[in-house]
Amino acid sequence: MSAPASHLRQPLVLGNPAYAQITNDVLKPMETLPSKLWWATFAVTASWLAIGLVAIGWQQYEGIGTWGLNKTIGWGFDITNFVFWVGIGHAGTLISAILFLFRQKWRTSINRSAEAMTLFAVICAALFPLIHMGRPWFGALWFIPAPNLRGPLWTNFRSPLIWDFFAISTYFTISAVFWYIGLIPDLATVRDRAKHPIRKAIYSALSLGWSGANKHWVHYETVYMLLAGLSTPLVLSVHTIVSTDFATSVIPGWHTTIFPPYFVAGAIFSGFAMVLTLLLIARKVMNIEHLITIKHLENMCLIITATGMMVGLAYMTEFFIAWYSGSNYEGFTFVNRAFGPMGWSYWIMFSCNVISPQVFWFKKARTNVVVIFVMSIVVNIGMWFERFVIIVTSLHRDYLPSSWAMYSPTWVEFTTLLGTFGLFFSAFLVFTRVLPAIAIAEVKSIKKFAQPKAHTAHGDDHAAGGVPGLAHAPAAPEKGV
Amino acid sequence: MSSHADAPAAPDKYLVGYFVEDDEIVAATKASRQAGLPIYDCYTPFPVHGLEAAQGLPRSWMTYACFLLALTGFLSSMFLQSYTQAIETPMWSGWPLNVGGKPFWPLTAFVPVLFELAVLFAGVGTALTLLAFLRLYPGQKPKFTLPGTTDDRFAIVLDTGASGFDENKAREVFGRHGASEISWVAPNR
DSSP states (O other): OOTTTTTSOOOOSSTTTOOHHHHHHHHHHHHEEEEEEEEHHHHHHHHHHHHHHHHHHHHHOOOGGGSSSSSSSSOHHHHHHHHHHHHHHHHHHIIIIIHHHHHHHHGTTTHHHHHHHHHHHHHHHHHHHTTTOOOOOHHHHHOOOSSSBBSSSOOOTTTTHHHHHHHHHHHHHHHHHHHHHHHHHHHHHHHOOSSSSHHHHHHHHHHTTTBHHOOOHHHHHHHHHHHHHOOOOOOOOHHHHHHHHTTTTOOOOOOOOOOHHHHHHHHHHHHEEEHHHHHHHHHHHTTTTTTHHHHHHHHHHHHHHHHHHHHHHHHHHHHHOOOHHHHHHHHHHHHHHHHTTTHHHHHHHHHHIIIIGGGGGGGHHHHHHHHHHHHHEEEEEEHHHHHIIIIHHHHHHHSSGGOOOOOOOOOOHHHHHHHHHHHHHHHHHHHHHHHSOOOHHHHTTTTTOOTTTTTTTGGTOTTTTOTTTTOOOOTTOTTTO | OOOOOOTSSSOOOOEEEEEEHHHHHHHHHHHHHHOOEEEEEEESOOOOTTTHHTTTOOOOOOHHHHHHHHHHHHHHHHHHHHHHHHHHOSSOOOOOOOOOOOOOOHHHHHHHHHHHHHHHHHHHHHHHHHHTTTTOOOTTTOOOTTTTTTTTOEEEOOOTSTTTTHHHHHHHHHHHHSOOOOOOOOOOO
């Protein structure tokens, strides 16, 4: 890492606020009543959620015949939405775990909200496999590996759908644990500032008696690093396993070995777009633009461009392999995908995901919040269509022309999708009210990073920790960041 | 956490030095330790790098716990899958099911669930080990009430009952390293 007062590196926290100022800035939204803007936004998203609940209720009552699926197209909006939402979640884990292991200190301002986003996205995702069973009270039980009512018959561990059940439930559990462990010190900060006795009681219980003792920090940081180390392969495995739902089948268009890396790159791509959408609003509404700076946004834009080109490469590789394989069915599926009756969805996907992120090559574009906001929406639309293209265009014209069909989703499917957006945004809005949306302790620990003044007295020291005069213990990773 | 039952003569008070910068507390901790002052613990709003070395704390053993838990998860998963998919004995059987003539014990097909359960056990288990070892649970209270140590102050707490404690020396060391406040604190219970 470079010298602390670098001319090349920008400070991660602007204005070099005092420690107490950081606490105040982050906790202010939690300690004041919600603004009118908050209520207005919440009213909108909660009504989306209500509409979605009505749709789900109707679909449960009437059956999944209310969807536009048919004999040929057995998966439509349900699994498209599932894969879309799981992908959204991946950026949260990438930011909290992978960037942690790579010592990317800029992650500290955004990891908390990105992890929250992961949890809400995985909840939205898990809804779809559940409701697409039609009778989830049976279906959910069949996944649990226990002898069941059909005699001592167990789940089939050779099936990718079972792998998926284990992957998603592990992913949710570990993300929740990682998130909560990260929250404990900040919850203690909230507890110590709380005035109202009920508020104090709630945050006392949640913070588990955390005191900030250094004997605790030593173990705490090790566990935090271990959880990051566990989450990193986990997040790669989750979308890999989701992709095997398709890749282990023999459907042309699904049966490809490129799926695991292609899905993981796409997940990170879409997830970062969603993080940007949320944070651009949050930093404005919560007045934390000096904590989530343009530099953070710029870094995320660069990741979007990089992963966007990875998925672009995957799209083209798929086409090449379809031709190179010499398989008529593969070849037909891909030509049909781009130029068949559903070709419009392919080109929406391609232009949103591959062409439009190229705008971030220009520094003016990736430092302009309006451009970034529009692009984050565009990328999310593109990535939703990617899953739609993979699922629906591969199914709608299969081996037997007499069974070819078209898919037209019904109002139930549209409103269920709307409902998950309602759930996601409502949960996020509530989160910004009741929990510290930025990791206070972590931001304090990087406050001095590349701050010109803070290091003049001991300029030769390690930039990262802000601890002059003491070398890092060789075994200690850069903890707490 | 060490017990203080073996220090009967000491008053039930601890001497605390408060600092406002992270580098001050590291230097003060180092100096206190060199001066032979018994440090009970340091309290900081965020993990201060180098403080564990200054305080002389050993490396955390949580990594070993994590490895053992991952191994437990891996073996449990191996047992679960092997037993349910492939084991058939007269007394004690799973339910081997022929799916399209595929092998009953295909190790590669078990890899995803082997991995997931290893991670699940390791992650949840390590977090619970941490909370149990540090005795953190709902209803637990911090040992001391040290104002500002979860916000913007850094505190060194000296164990007045332990040997080597010398109030004058402590005040001198704290003062030399820029302590903003030196005061006494009683434990919360």
